Amino acid sequence: MPSALPPEAAALLARSHRLGADPRTTNFAGGNTSAKGSGPDPVTGRDVELMWVKGSGGDLGTLGVDGLAVLRLDRLRALRDVYPGVEREDEMVAAFDHCLHGKGGAAPSIDTAMHGLVDAPHVDHLHPDSGIALACAADGEKLTADCFGDSVVWVPWRRPGFQLGLDIAAVKAAHPQAIGCVLGGHGITAWGATSEECEANSLHIVRTAETFLAERGRPEPFGPVVEGYEPLPEAERRARAAALAPHIRALASRDRPQVGHFDDSAPVLDFLARAEHQRLAALGTSCPDHFLRTKIRPLVLDLPSTAPAGEAVARLRELHDAYREEYSAYYARHARPDSPAMRGADPAVVLIPGVGMFSFGKDKQTARVAGEFYVNAIHVMRGAEAVSTYTPIEESEKFRIEYWELEEAKLRRMPAPKPLAARVALVTGAGSGIGRAIAHRLAAEGTCVVVADLDGEKAAAVAEELGGPDRAVAVTVDVTDEERVAAALDATVLAFGGVDLVVNNAGISLSKPLLETTARDWDVQHAVMARGSFLVSREAARIMIDQGLGGDIVYIASKNAVYAGPNNIAYSATKADQAHQVRLLAAELGAHGIRVNGVNPDGVVRGSGIFAGGWGARRAATYGVEEGKLGEFYAQRTLLKREVLPEHVANAVFALTGGDLTHTTGLHIPVDAGVAAAFLR
Known part of the structure; x- marks a missing residue:
């Protein structure tokens, strides 16, 4: 001060x-x-x-x-x-x-x-x-x-x-x-x-x-609990929320992509369990600060928490169509010739009895704040109903606030969105090295990032570097474990509403000659990178298909996927597996608007978690150079004579996903400073 x-x-x-x-x-x-x-x-x-x-x-x-x-x-x-x-x-x-x-x-x-x-x-x-x-x-x-x-x-x-x-x-x-x-x-x-x-x-x-x-006030202003609308047990509730989240995000993103926030706090669950919640939700919020962020009313699923998930999704689609029609009619009733154009007819808040509240916005903070404001509105309705009848301002007045030219001018003053705004990324192996650099680049371009790593402490540290929960969250995951991969994707959709971009970067490296490579070496290498990439891509693809918003899957493969080097059978064979997964998934997922591409780095020594874990010493011994000069050695054998850093790999990931290569899928980009023997052909 x-x-x-x-x-x-x-x-x-x-x-x-x-x-x-x-x-x-x-x-x-x-x-x-x-x-x-x-x-x-x-x-x-x-x-x-x-x-x-x-x-x-x-x-x-x-x-x-x-x-x-x-x-x-x-x-x-x-x-x-x-x-x-x-x-x-x-x-x-x-x-x-x-x-x-x-x-x-x-x-x-x-x-x-x-x-x-x-x-x-x-x-x-x-x-x-x-x-x-x-x-x-x-x-x-x-x-x-x-x-x-x-x-x-x-x-x-x-x-x-x-x-x-x-x-x-x-x-x-x-x-x-x-x-x-x-x-x-x-x-x-x-x-x-x-x-x-x-x-x-x-x-x-x-x-x-x-x-x-x-x-x-009277003790139960929202009325009695309705059978079938009680909160589900926590584990079941969050599993159902994760299953519904991609479908709900698809509805909230029909006009433009949105980031989501999930809230299953006690005030929300109690409100949705009570007899009066439908009547009160239909009245909408009142305070201008509330409905500017929540829209005038939420979309409310009118089924009990015990309804099958498929039935809930189908009903949500019907209700969403009706919501859009009603919102368009609301705009038509009150718009004047000089009113700003309608900003979109999708709901900002979706309420699911027994499960909780999903709120949406152009970024995580906006989505979270919309949810917080609706919780405020629940408290307001509770207080008003406790001593009287909740009576918000007239709909016409709400419209005058929502489509106020002064509010429109404030929106026009806001900076243009970043290239990856409103997108959600999961990066594996993001606690260090290349993965950390990718997480930083994606976050800088507007992405909400889930930092996934086997080392939870490192993942948490990177998430904090990126700005905390409104920008990034950490998940601890072993990509070889099917259940833990599914849990990591569930955590992603509960944190941000869905997933749009996955980077398969998690990896280890065992550098040994053929005769010294054990079956266990082979299995461990393939479990982490070939199996792990497959599991992560499969679970992410499920969500992307449910969202209907397209998406990107990027594999961090290697020059070794196409170049035969010595003493490297397990690692290079696994990288070749990953490289072909790119081609296979690009062919299969293209119909859903999901693009699958790869990056082939080479010689990323500085800042690399793999090289720091012993791989560097073994490769230096293979080539007969000092470990501290390995990066320089790799640089000198390239056409450009330049050392490759984690940031260069991150730049390639952004190039593939940042919006300019919209018609590119099945591609591998070399980031190796020019290794002629690894040219793709």
Whole structure:
């Protein structure tokens, strides 16, 4: 934090972090906070009144200085005199840019007026489940009075914007005893003379509402448990989720590919087991932050958890067709000539009784957050139904928020997706060497990566390097074990919804002359690379076929697959096996849009797990060179005289899968700096 940061702004950041760290207080990227103070005008040097406020798109829990918008209060307040009215209030967001102080910091959000027009030094606007439960109850105004007396005032629903800021400012002026308000269908706003007082008032509103709902509410607001809709036992539940996931991802990706997230937490499973879940889910979410991420309602499977998997898949397809028709009709009912084009009619949330919730987005974080917001919505529905009837805002208002031109402008400002965005990759042998380099390259290009390795600690370390659970997860797998391979693929689809790209890289190497090679050497070598690649490809292909999204399978074979070197019978024969698997699977899987290609590296010494495990010493002895100079030796025997590194192999994998070679399958790319004897022919 810069030392020059004014104390008001420093206190604002600290308060924001505390509020944003508590999921009971607000949700990810939801809400905003502000502080007013003074600072020197960069031109005149004279102090002017300023406001620091969380800018557009930030998250309170991780808010930094660069996430604050800084505005001149005199200019912001002067906008009252030129406000053209509700029908044109979107124009006011552009006007905020003319109120910025100095370079201004982050882009001001739509809620800036709420903070600037309210006559209080510190203001918090939050989306706590307890507050939204009151805000979305049929008799929310009466319940607010019952809960808070005259210390918190009800404000009827109004779309976020300049007029809502005027409304809240008027409420505060008319109720000097009030510490905040409940915004119908939306959330809460609190204020205070100091940062500490504002935070205390926010927490008082949240906690008081929680207590009120707990003490006043009926115990089972979602109704009784329905027979057949109870949660399946955990092992059975997750196995069924893994089996259904590719089919559900296919439905959620009809308009564009999506990454998935699975949640079988207790609130989700309990909601889906209860009699009222269909009615409530059909009403949709209410808080703008919720339905912008979850769409206005989820797709809900209307079968018990005991229904056969095939029947569930068939019914999901029927429901998906109906969902798309209904969503298109919703768009047609409310779209105006100047409305943004429909963004897609697939669901963002799919609920499966007895199993859990699948949520989807353009990346893992977006998918996860969509699911978290629907859990928030479940809490909101529970609270509202406990004391009243859940009554979200009108459908027409939801449309105005979802297809708001300001929201569309925010989407247009987002960077273009990376080449492998929304794709899920499983890389075997990714805990070190070539596999690690491939995992890094794929992640850098936008892929969600499952780092698979026999050494779980190394796999976990690489997953952490890649950015953690929203970017990569680790699985421990022995690729020779059929059950463990299947479990690794199950873990992949539960982590990210499916799989699109598999890299068969796991391997070992036993360098021995023919007469010293034992039957066990032969069997171990073939078990890891020939059998292991077969098992991984087979399980991945099952998922890719169910998804119907195509896919890529890449084999890291070797120059040795086509070049006969000495003292290497088991390894080279296995690599030849892998090379022919590429051709066989390319021919078989092409009808499903699955491309199968190979990479033939040679002489990858530096950073290689195989070479570090003794292979390097044996190959150096074979060629009569020092082990430390083996990479140089390999380089000098190539046409380009260049050493091959793991990163070069990773580059070849990206070249095959990154989108330019869309019509290429059955190919082997040499990455050997030019070994003429290994030219493919």
